[in-house]
Amino acid sequence: SSELTQDPAVSVALGQTVRITCQGDSLRNYYATWYQQKPGQAPILVFYGKNNRPSGIPDRFSASTSRSTASLTITGAQAEDEADYYCSSRDNTGNQVLFGGGTKLTVL
């Protein structure tokens, strides 16, 4: 398969923990990368590789992978975390880049 699948929408109560998932066969061979996008803005990188969080990204963001499913976890979600989240990885040929369809996170 050359697709990454995400739930279209997820909601979380303020201060609670939320997991955003991404499924795809390529995730057996490549770590997922996660991007956050707020309305009218370019995506920003929030997590990549096994354990890499860019400077400036709060440590409440973490990620993990199990078989063909990657997860982005926000522990103690804040209002400013409300955004669209996209996963990405190379495809199994290593040549293409795949994006998931995105998950809209609502913080209640």
Place this chain on the structure above:
Amino acid sequence: QVQLQESGPGLVKTSQTLSLTCSVSGGSISSGSFYWSWIRQLPGKGLEWIGYIFYSGDTYYNPSLKSRVTISIDTSKSQFSLRLSSVTAADTAVYYCARDLTGYTSGLAYNWFDPWGQGTLVIVSS
């Protein structure tokens, strides 16, 4: 720090060729450590990778767009460019350029786009 900036017409006529340029500043476009990518986002939709280029000129394109896409690089100007031919309204989108990096950990590879340009809206209309 590296910054990317897209430029080009915001309006393109149907059936014509969309042309955009990405200017790279604050770092070398000739580094062998990076690819340089184009990504687009259709209105209200998700992200779609268009293709990338290496400083040597090697390219790889999304198969769904391959017949219409050309990405080129001018290292002397620190720019890379996108040409998309035979455009239709379905090509109306925000187009982003981004630096594409690759890493390896525990036997698995990963890539990430950072930084991104701010994006430029291109409307295709007759």
